[in-house]
Every structure is written in C-alpha cells, then in structure tokens.
Amino acid sequence: MAGQREESIVGQGTQEIDPNLREIIGLVGRIANALESSQNNQQHSQVSESSQVRYAIATDDLTLLERFVKLKPTVFAGGANSDEAEEWISNKEKLFERMQLTPSQKVSLATFYLSEDAGFWWKTIDTKWTAGNVIRTWDLFNMEFNNKYIPASVRRDRELAFLLLEQKNKTVQEYEKEFTALARHASYLVEGGDRKARKFETGLNPDIQEAIAPLNISDYHEIVDRALNIERILRFTRAKRAAHMSLSRPPVPQWQAGRFPSTSGDRKFLRTDMRSMAYTPRPQIQGFMP
Template sequence: MARRQDQAIANALQRLADILERNENHANGRAQPQVQVAEEGEYQGLNKFLKRNPSQFKGGYNPDGAHLWIKELERIFGALQCSENQKRLENEGREINWFTFKEIFLEKYLPKDVRNKKEMEFLELKQGNMSVGEYAAKFEELALFYLPYQAAGNERSKCVKFENGLRPEIKEAIGYQRVRDFPTLVDMCRIFEDDHKSG
C-alpha cells in the first residue's frame, strides 16, 4: 500500500514537473505547450496557473520546502478560484483529488514528529498581540498541518476554531453573528479591528 502511494505521489509530481517543463520550453520558444482540454468549454485555467510560476518540489528531506510548496500551490488555487474538480491530478487513468494528494504528499515529505509539533502549535494558536491579518495568515499556514480542516465541508469548525482564538473584544463583537465562511469571517474581524483602532 505504501509503495503504491509513493508511486502515486511520484507520478503526480512527475506530471506537474512535465507540465511546468513544457510551459518553460514554450516560454523560451523551444516547443509548443501540449496541454489539452478534454472537452470544449471545460476549465482552461492551466495556463493561468503556470503563468504564476509555481515552484518545483525536488523531494528529499525538506519539511519546510514541502510545506511551502503545498502552501504556494494552495495560494495559486485560491487566486484562480479553482474548484475541487479543477485541482484533480490524473495518475495511471485514475483521478486523485487535491485533498488525497496533499495528505499522501505531507505524510511522505513531512516527518510525523514535525507534523505533530505543527499540529499542536495550530491547536494552541491564539491571536494574542498579532493583528487579525497576522493571526489569519498564521492560522492558515498552520491549518495545512491539521488535515481535518482541509477536507470539504469543514468550513464551520475552521471558523469556530478561528473565532475561539481571537482576542476577547473581537470575539465578542463578531461571534454572535455566527459567520461560517472563513474569508468573510476574517474580513469582518479585520474591519472591526481597524474601526476599533481609529475609534
């Protein structure tokens, strides 16, 4: 089973590397990109994704590099507003969704002790002296290590966790509204904080 997972990761990484290499060759005038869309009207955002110059992960023992690589891809997916279906990878005729790929990837390239430490840091995270923006950035960075929040349908518990870590005055002002969309929640907290500072 572990060997099949390793192979799936290797194949998916190779596919990403091949796509990136084709894009680089195209940019340098050496070849035309060979990225094709299965049907007319299907999502055609791969070129937009590649224009953001995602870095390549070379493998080996590099926990921080693995984490940053996943974080960078997540940021690009977010900027392009990719749906879960648009993040799927194909491996030997099988589709692998992003959550599964990320879970297997992090298991392989982030040692368990490092993940456990980061997970504990996430679970204990509080806003403290950070601004809402800084707290949200740290929250999302560490949330990558807490896989239950990466699955679809866990937005509610993610929002509850974020709220619970806020400073009391922000938590009190925002909490009663029961916002369960994470970006909206962060924006509301940021606006409250800015208004409170200038008030």
Template sequence: MHPPNFDGRSDPKAVEDWIQDIEEIFRALECTDQQKLWFIAFKLTGEAKRWWNSEKAIREAEGTRMIKVPQFKIITLCTYPIPNEEKKAQKFEEGLNHKIYERVIVQQIHNFSELVHQAMLVEQNLKKGAELQE
C-alpha cells in the same frame, strides 16, 4: 500568481510555504479538483516529479483512483524526515480532515503507518455512510 516549482528536496517549512502558495491560487481561481491536480503536476520537478509519475503508474496499474489534493498535501508533508514515529504521526494528525481527526485521535496511535491506515479506514467509512444517506 507564479509559485515556484517543487523539487521534493526542500525542508518541511519550505514545503508548507509552497502548499500555502498553491492553495491561495486555487482559491483565487476557483479551480476544480482535476485542475488542481494538473497544476500541481505541472509545478513538480526532479524527485517530486519522479514520485508523482510513479504514484500515477501504480494507481493506474491497480485500477485505483488518482490521488486527491488533500492526500497530496498530507503525503508531501509526511515524506520529510521527522525525528521519530510519534512526531511524524502527530504531524500527520495535524493535517487530517476534522471529521477524520476526531475519530482517529481517540485511538492514541503513535505509529505513523498504523495511523495512516486507520485514517484511511475512517475516511472510507465516512464515505460509505454519506452514500447510504443519499
């Protein structure tokens, strides 16, 4: 169980393979979310490590929560050049949680930034709804 490091410069297929390798390790070891983040950060090098350090610094300065593993996966897959906005948005949709996906897909959003924004709003609303039910 020794996945390669991730430098952030691989092609999209290599990124997907790396994420699948990491997820297999997480399942086998039954890692907590915090352990997953530590392991991912440990396996990042070069451009990816710089991005991670920048992301951490921004979130700490803003007082926002640290990125979670599903967000890391989506962001990582979406940072690679995809020919146009519609294809990039489609790739993002494919990586969404099912509950978020079914609420966002009906909106037929083809702009990547707008789609990310809507997905985040849906996620926040789902969390608020779950908290109210508790």
C-alpha cells in the same frame, strides 16, 4: 490560435519555472494545436461527439494552465526541508482560491511545478494511481505529499500548535497566516467552512471576539474580513482616544513636581538643603550696639 496560446504560456511566466516544465507546457500546446487542426479539417463534415468532448477538455485544460502560469506558482524540487514543502503546498492552495477548480484539476496544475526529486516521486505516485484506477483528488495528493516530505513528528507538532493557537500579540493578518499554515495538519477540526470559522473566531483576542460573536458568521473568508475591519476600527479608536487625552491634560508646573531648574545650561536641578536654613546668630562688634 492555439499556437499563439502556447507561445503566450511560455512567454508569460516560464522564465521562473524549472526548464523541465517548459517541455510539458509545450506538449499541452501541441496537443491543442493538433486537436484544433483536426477540427478545422472536419468543419464541413459531421464531427463525432467524442471528438468534440476531447477537444473541449484539452482547450479548457490549456486555458486553466495559462491562467495558473500567470499567477507565478513556486516550484518544489524535493529534499528534506519540511518548511519548504509546507510553503509549496500553502502557495498552491492560495492560488487555487483564485480559480474555480475541480479536485483533479488542482492535482494536475500543482504537479506541473514539481521538479527533480519531487518530479520523480510524482511519476511513481501517478503510475500507482493509474494502475489502481484511483480518482485524483487534492486531499489524496496532500496525504501522499505529507507522508513523503513532512515527517510524522513534524505533523504532530504542527497539529498541537494549531490546537493551542491564539492571536495574542499578533495582528489579525499574522494570526490568519499562521492559522492557514497549521490548519492543514488538523483538517478534521476545520472540515467545512463553519467549523473553520468557529475555530478561527475562538482564537481571536477578546475585544475582537466580542464584536464578532453577535454576528453569527459561518463563512471563513467573511469572518476573517470582519476581524480585519474590527481591528482597524479598534486601532483607530484607541489612537484617537490617546490623542484626545494628551491634548486635554494640562501640563504639570515644575514647582508642583518639586523640581527647580537651574539657570545653567546643563539643566541640573537644585535641591534645597533644609539643614543649611538653620538659624546662625550674627557676630557682635565691640562698641556697637544694634
């Protein structure tokens, strides 16, 4: 069973994973195979509690990895491009929202997708944490990752941009995407779902804010969903009103607009020259009296 699971992991997404990660995934599968074999050999005898715990942890981690691979996470190889580093972190955090994970599990899964320079960097950090008995958390990993791949000057610029962020001419979806990308550089402002929801609300356009404020929503995901729905309703209402006005407005006659179309095909407009309408006496013919 575990052998089949290992094959399914390798076959369901590792084509897009760095080749170095295949060995890691295979190693996890082999560990599960060994533990399963050990359990089968002892199925008629009493198995120690510690062995059962180790087996449960290994199989649970393997299942999490299997689910994570199916989401097709991106790989980060390091380098000086801070935008790529931010995109990698953002990608992992979005995937984490779709799974119930502990802080240490987030670190374990994310670091499977570090390769080349970033992979060597993580080995150094992992060794340091192990030597110091450091508890692995996603926040701590974020701090180390930012210090390595996102310069302090860039982080300060991102923090200021987050403080000043407003929806303006962006859609709610575009505003939420930028909000999420910048929020990680000012985490002290959005600690807890209620503070994050309040900050998001204050940046929305006034017409959406007016509809959301009375609801007193404190959950971030709920307030984003409500804002999207309100935006959709407002857009529909405006389009309906504009269509109604265009249908109810009578056309303006051309004579009222002061324009007289010519009979020629070029659609030029004739202008009446008032001076040409001045009175000119008729010439008289000798011997003829009118």
